[in-house]
Amino acid sequence: MINLTIDGQPVSVPRGTTVLEAAKAIGLRIPTLCYMQGLNEIGACRLCLVEVKGMRGLQAACVLAASEGMEVYTNTPAVREARRINLELILSNHPQDCLVCERNRQCELQTLAEELGIREVRFSGEVSAYPLDCSSPSIVRDPSKCILCRRCVAVCHQVQSVGVLAPTARGFDTIVAPEAESSLNDVACVLCGQCIMVCPTGALREADNTEAVFAALSDPSKHVIVQTAPAIRVALGEEFGYEPGTIVTGKMVSALRRLGFDAVFDTDFAADLTIWEEANELVGRLQAGGTLPMITSCSPGWIKFIEHYYPDLLDHLSTCKSPHQMLGALAKSYYAEAIGVKPEDIVVVSIMPCTAKKFERTRPELVGEHGLADVDFVLTTRELARMIKQAGLDFGQLPDDSFDSPLGLSTGAAVIFGATGGVMEAALRTAYEWVSGETLGDIELTAVRGLENIKEAAVELPGTDITLRVAVAHGLANARKLLEAIRAGEADYHFIEIMACPGGCITGGGQPRPQDVNDMNELRLKRMRGIYQADKALPIRKSHENEAVKELYEKYLGDIGGEKAHQLLHTHYTARGKYPRQIKQS
């Protein structure tokens, strides 16, 4: 251990700890706009400057290792003035159009300017101005608001192993951008939005579709339905002051009705349906010697990743559409017929924790038999919160309401889709009982829960000679490890779940941003607890016991995995190569 003092307070920390982390250990927050523990410790923003007795000049606390006997001062006149000057220099090359900025009142740069008491910017001169990059259906880049903190670069390279963002040029001309300062659509970005989650400013945000949805809601000729993904209910409340992980399902449904949606459905219904189709597909592959391991297909960032980087492994993917696409397809067929509305007059809006789903809904593979896209608009959780605020709804005062039937009934197995390991656990609850014919005693398969990078489990199926070996990965760098093992013939699994985002959908790129990027795992665990509480609270917790799904097969789809189910609920994938222009239809 190293013993030092910070502002006169003694502190002991393990050797190798930075001064910034040592300060945190005694409840002292040193400001920073670039630091992410273990990922981006580069001393770029120069806001964490401190004075150290015996050292000349001020030091960046995020890259300064604590040493024995060190005396650190974080609040001297020299420190305060240096931090102010550095922040004013950043602001002198910044648009400062906070009132019309998406990050207004939720911006780390703005908050820090307030905290450091900046009342004027004493520097003026040339200001960088770059065009907006609106080329992608998912993400808008506004390089004029970029402060070159490089957090997005670190996440894209290290957490997602994609690496399409990098600093280019030098000095004042430096810009963080895709290769050759091109647009995100010209590179193999998977649109996961994890860069948005860590960006401290409005330089990265989702493409906003709220106006288009408001317009659809005002069109009397349209029947507008909405569906909400499992992870929304444990995160939306944060936008209205609730603790992370608080389950706000009832208020969310109420808000959606008050916004004017004609029917409020639950993507969880389609998550249960996915399990019927996916478990059936897995059992089929096991019995017929199909391609194994089979890999889940509900995370569109993950799908885009395998299409770009491992197109030779596409046969491993389940052919199931992602749940919200399934529900969209059913809304424009089964539901349209049931209520006597033409499919072209139905508008499907999906509220998703995900920016990649905005891209997914545009895929030509997901256009139905009437030439209509399954889903018309995808809004992130943040966009829904903005719509609720614009409509003047007092979220906390809304009564609890329930989803509409028939596409709103679901089980606990469906809600756990929102967390890493959830699809696997839900699938195993069903596959176990379908294959063995026995009732699963303890349905909580904790081996696939939690934030470990890659989780593994082996489940014996009684009455058979099968021991199902499964793995779960979240975050694409972890997924890459499993894919390399498959390529090398070293992955001895039957079934793999992969989610593009670390933690799964609960911290997808469209969810409320963290208060502090360095507390991201704590946030994940809180939302995860909400997800498992929601599962526990439901009377039925196995997808194959969902009576509404059973009725759907009896009245409309016919056989599980049958012709109609395939037509509506399954899809195929596209080998894209490393660059989007290299597209081959598989």
Ligand code: SF4
């Ligand atoms: S990014 Fe932050 S500081 Fe910059 S204009 Fe937007 S709200 Fe203001």
Ligand code: SF4
């Ligand atoms: S969306 Fe994902 S893949 Fe694309 S730049 Fe951001 S982090 Fe990288």
Ligand code: SF4
């Ligand atoms: S885009 Fe955002 S996260 Fe990336 S370098 Fe710029 S300010 Fe930082």
